[in-house]
Amino acid sequence: MRQIFAQRRGGDNWQMKPIYPNIGIIGTGAMGRGIAQIAAQAGSRVHLFDTNAQAAMAAREFIQAQWTRMVEKQRMGADEAQAQANRLVVAPTLQALANCDLIVEAIVERLEVKTSLFKELETLIAPNAVLASNTSSLSITAIAAGLQHPERVAGFHFFNPVPLMKVVEVIAGLRTDPAVVEGLCQYARAMGHTPVVAQDTPGFIVNHAGRGYGTEALRIVSEGVSDFATIDRILRDQAGFKLGPFELMDLTGLDVSHPVMDSIYHQYFEEARYRPSVITAQRLAGGILGRKSSEGFYKYTDGKAQTTPEAVTPILEEMPSVWLSPRAARRAELLLLLKNLGAKIETGQSPSPQALTLVAPLGFDITTVAVVERLDPARTVGIDMLIDDAATKRRVLATNPATRADMRDAAHALFARDGKAVSVIRDSGGFVTQRVVAHIVNIASDICQQGICSAADLETAVTLGLGYPQGPLAMGNLYGPTNILEVLFNMQTVYGDQRYRPSPWLRRRGAIGLSLLHEEE
Ligand code: NAI
Secondary structure, three states, X not given: OHHHHHHHHHOOOOOOOOOOOEEEEEOOOHHHHXXXXXXXXXXXXXXXXXXXXXXXXXXXXXXXXXXXXXXXXXXXXXXXXXXXXXXXEEOOOHHHHOOOOEEEEOOOOOHHHHHHHHHHHHOOOOOOOEEEEOOOOOOHHHHHOOXXXXXXXXXEEOOOOOOOOOEEEEEEOOOOOHHHHHHHHHHHHHOOOEEEEEEOOOOOOHHHHXXXXXXXXXXXXXXXXXXXXXXXXXXXXXXXXXXXXHHHHHHHOHHHHHHHHHHHHHHOOOOHHHOOOHHHHHXXXXXXXXXXXXXXXXXXEOOEEEOOOOOOOOOOOOOOOEEEOOOOOOHHHHHHHHHHOOOOEOOOOOOXXXXXXXXXXXXXXXXHHHHHOOOOHHHXXXXXXXXXXXXXXXXXXXXXXXXXXXXXHHHHHHXXXXXXXXXXXXXXXOOOHHHHHHHHHHHHHHHHHOOXXXXXXXXHHHHHHHOOOOOHHHHHHHHOHHHHHHHHHHHHHHHOOHHHOOOHHHHHHHHHOOOOOOOOO
């Protein structure tokens, strides 16, 4: 197989010819038609096959309509569109795909159906033709098992909508020939996509790395720390996510996101890091799916989310003096901020009997800090200082079960003095941002530790596939691997949950102060 690609590459002007001149797309639904479109644009002759002949015809019309629109918008020449249309044909039977160099299946997500299709294809296609699956949750090794040539089978996992989501995971099953992976990567580039190479593991890269965001946000809600809208606001404004986790789940729909959470958790034999939530299981059962059912975590009217207004900033007649814990994270910065906000700062070793007592822990909850530092819990409020205050659009304060309302309101009013948004949440080990970011970084670190993909491919896959503000390892570097490690250690103490045990990748790099992107030589 390696030789075949070498020969193709060795040709006179191999770069001009598509690496797969003839490709077959089986299953022409949402995914198949997207893959067909970019394959034709890359210069291949594309044969569309679907057991539902109407679906294949509809896909061809749909793709042509895309090209017509691109011509109208002058993003594609009319000649080019015509040439592409000529290369897009509907195959009346599976046998019509016999001459294809590559076949990509995007049919129903059922192992036995995919395996039996590939078995039938093996009897039709040339010995050197490649078989690829767009599966998002099945094992490539399992799909290839029982075939005569499992070495020619690989995953080619695109994202919806295919022409806009510019990343594709190329997945090597246990028996896949590396040359097949290399060929698909080259073809992906010719299609204008960025390939990332993944080992055949549950969720591959993107759906695996994506487990951190939603599941941790759901845990925060299930602990009664705050409501959906506040958590969304915090993660958008503090960590720079485009969509909060609940907005994202509403967009995707719980009929899609909950089964993915559930499946990856079980495929990893109940690994605590991926544990799903009863909240989504119940909402799914109740048909409260998200935008598609007009109600999810938000209600939708005319497609617009109805959000609850932000809590009003309390107005205080008198502001108490403020005492800041010597163990606060970013203490010097926080002191300067308090000064700029006009706070009366106490300088004694312990707070005066009236003082608002401020703590800024990493990973610990406010209750634990008050107990350990022998502070009066009734006057103790925490602030999340993982991220530089200047770099965030929102400050997050947390109370503990004993915090007095006047102390909570004083802290809220004080930190809102310069007009910055403030959210007040109930006690949580790691507030909101710390714990969600740490969880994402930890899962990403373990993906690297397991050798599922390279650190660079992980970053590319997550930024292009999930739209995070940075790759998860760059996120860890930004906030400090050692800080992230501390958040996780302390959360593990607070919750006693294996979920937060740091991956060796993070533990070792965090301990010696190495970049999380550093791969061993
Ligand atoms: P879809 O339901 O839109 O389209 C599937 C098409 O396959 C239908 O037209 C159906 O008639 C046809 N089909 C079913 N069984 C067939 C068979 N045995 N032979 C030929 N055609 C057959 O499904 P969609 O969403 O396009 O998904 C297809 C595959 O892509 C699945 O494996 C899915 O897990 C995967 N995938 C889906 C993504 C998504 O966001 N929809 C994202 C990434 C992967």
